Every structure is written in C-alpha cells, then in structure tokens.
Amino acid sequence: xxxxxxxxxxxxxxxxxxxxxxxxxxxxxxxxxxxxxxxxxxxxxxxxxxxxxxxxxxxxxxxxxxxxxxxxxxxxxxxxxxxxxxxxxxxxxxxxxxxxxxxxxxxxxxxxxxxxxxxxxxxxxxxxxxxxxxxxxxxxxxxxxxxxxxxxxxxxxxxxxxxxxxxxxxxxxxxxxxxxxxxxxxxxxxxxxxxxxxxxxxxxxxxxxxxxxxxxxxxxxxxxxxxxxxxxxxxxxxxxxxxxxxxxxxxxxxxxxxxxxxxxxxx
Numbered sequence: 001x002x003x004x005x006x007x008x009x010x011x012x013x014x015x016x017x018x019x020x021x022x023x024x025x026x027x028x029x030x031x032x033x034x035x036x037x038x039x040x041x042x043x044x045x046x047x048x049x050x051x052x053x054x055x056x057x058x059x060x061x062x063x064x065x066x067x068x069x070x071x072x073x074x075x076x077x078x079x080x081x082x083x084x085x086x087x088x089x090x091x092x093x094x095x096x097x098x099x100x101x102x103x104x105x106x107x108x109x110x111x112x113x114x115x116x117x118x119x120x121x122x123x124x125x126x127x128x129x130x131x132x133x134x135x136x137x138x139x140x141x142x143x144x145x146x147x148x149x150x151x152x153x154x155x156x157x158x159x160x161x162x163x164x165x166x167x168x169x170x171x172x173x174x175x176x177x178x179x180x181x182x183x184x185x186x187x188x189x190x191x192x193x194x195x196x197x198x199x200x201x202x203x204x205x206x207x208x209x210x211x212x213x214x215x216x217x218x219x220x221x222x223x224x225x226x227x228x229x230x231x232x233x234x235x236x237x238x239x240x241x242x243x244x245x246x247x248x249x250x251x252x253x254x255x256x257x258x259x260x261x262x263x264x265x266x267x
Contacts, residue, residue, distance in 0.1 A: 006056055010036060010045050028052035032111070037093055044095045048110045057096060085137050085155040087128075090121040099143045100125045107247055112180040114163040124152060127176040127191075129161045131204070139176050139193060151175065151193055158200040162208055164188035169262065170209030171240070172197075172227065174216055178246040182215075185258030195220040197227045206234040213240040213261055238265070 009026050015038040025034035025047045033049040047054040094100045100118045103125050104110060115128040115135075124140030137157030142150055161176050164183035171182045172190045179189030188209050192201060195216055205212065212231055216224045224239045231237040240261065249257065 003056060006054055007058060025049060025052060027054040035095055037095060039093060044093050046095045046101060048105060087135060090119050091117040091126060092120055094118045094125060103143060107177050108251060109180055113183050114180050127161055129157050129159060131159045159204045160201045161191040162188060168210050170212045172212055172214045173246060181246045181249055181254055184251055185254040187258050195223040197230055202230060202234060211236040213238050215240045215242060
C-alpha cells in the first residue's frame, strides 16, 4: 500500500497530541484492528489484521503544549521523586517495533487492557504496573531468546501486575502475558512473576478482588496450595489446574474457561 495514501488517511483522523485511536481499520475495513497513537512528537499507526499491510510513523514534532504538560507532570507528581518509579526515557510506544508487534500478535494481546511499552535499551516488551491508575513499576519480557533474565522487574513495586476490572473474581498466574489472557476471559489477571507469593502482594490482591483462583503450572501444584492457603486468610481462594498454558488459549477458549470458573463458585 502506498505510504502517501496511508499518510493522508491517517492525518484525516486528526488524533490530538497525547491521544490514541483504536477502531475499525480505515484501509482494510476490518473491525477494531487499527491502532493509531500520537505521542512524543510522532504518530504511529498499525493494523493487526493479517491481510492488511497498513503501518508507519510520522514525525510531527513536539509542541509547546507537549513540553508544558511534560514539565507540569514532573513538578506536580509527588511520586516522581524520592526514589519512586519514573518511566525511563528508553520506554517508547510498543507499536514502533516489529518484534514487539510480532510478540503481541503471537499471544493475541491486541485488545489487552494492560498498558504496554517497548524498552529500546534492553529490547523488552514492557508491562506497566499500575495502582489506582498510576504507574508504580514495570515488568519487561526480553524479545531476544539469548538474553537473560527472561523477565526483568523495573522498580520496587509492592503491588503485583494486575489487569482487568472484574472485582468479583481474580486468577493468580505466573507471568504478565498469562494475566492479560485471564483478563480476556472477563476476569482479573494477577501476575506474581514466579511460583512464590510475596507477602506484600496479599493485601493489594485482596483489595482488588473478592475471591481468587490460583492457576500455576502443573509442576508447581504444591506451591499452588500454599499460595491458596496464604490468600484464604483474606479472601476465599481456590486452586485450578489447567492442561494447557493460558498463553496459548484462543479468545474463545478463554471466554469459555472463564465461564466455567464462575460456574464452579456459583456466580
């Protein structure tokens, strides 16, 4: 597809600085496959449909308003100093990197509620950890299989990565991708980044959901029951065993699985 044609169509959307668009593709007309972001002086666009080659970026420059908003956020955010988490300058839009986009497509994360970025320095797709809408940390997954560690924690957040808005039921899993897939089952995904539940995570989890399933790999069954016991002091908790890694569930499989979990507790 001719780049100038794409450029003209994207400019017609007139996305304001700092805003984004997610909806039907204006090129292939498929539903909810086009993502456009206007941030940091650039407009990025990408269609996730397999048969559409719409993608690109445009340098539109940084406006005076952009600079003023940036400075205002730095001077008025009490958590931007004193050792609290500040988003590194190496974090950029996830849609500007081919490997990051491929990773998103591989695990069908196009519609995730989680906020993701790309770390250009460490070559990682980054999942932002939020608490009441504020970014307080991040967890990065390497996009180079030869790089270690596979997962890297930015900052010292005492809150786990959680995604989803289901207050009634959460599912505790090992990593951020699995948590995102849980959210696609219309539940709240909670990633503890391993098979051990840090004690400081318990209260934030209990504040987030009314009850929780622990869903670790089969080889961590004993640890699953220990985590359930620790959570049970605060909220009703259960262990759920699965035959296939949640990361590889299709969207339809996830929704069916989520419905089955709700049925088990009579919701």
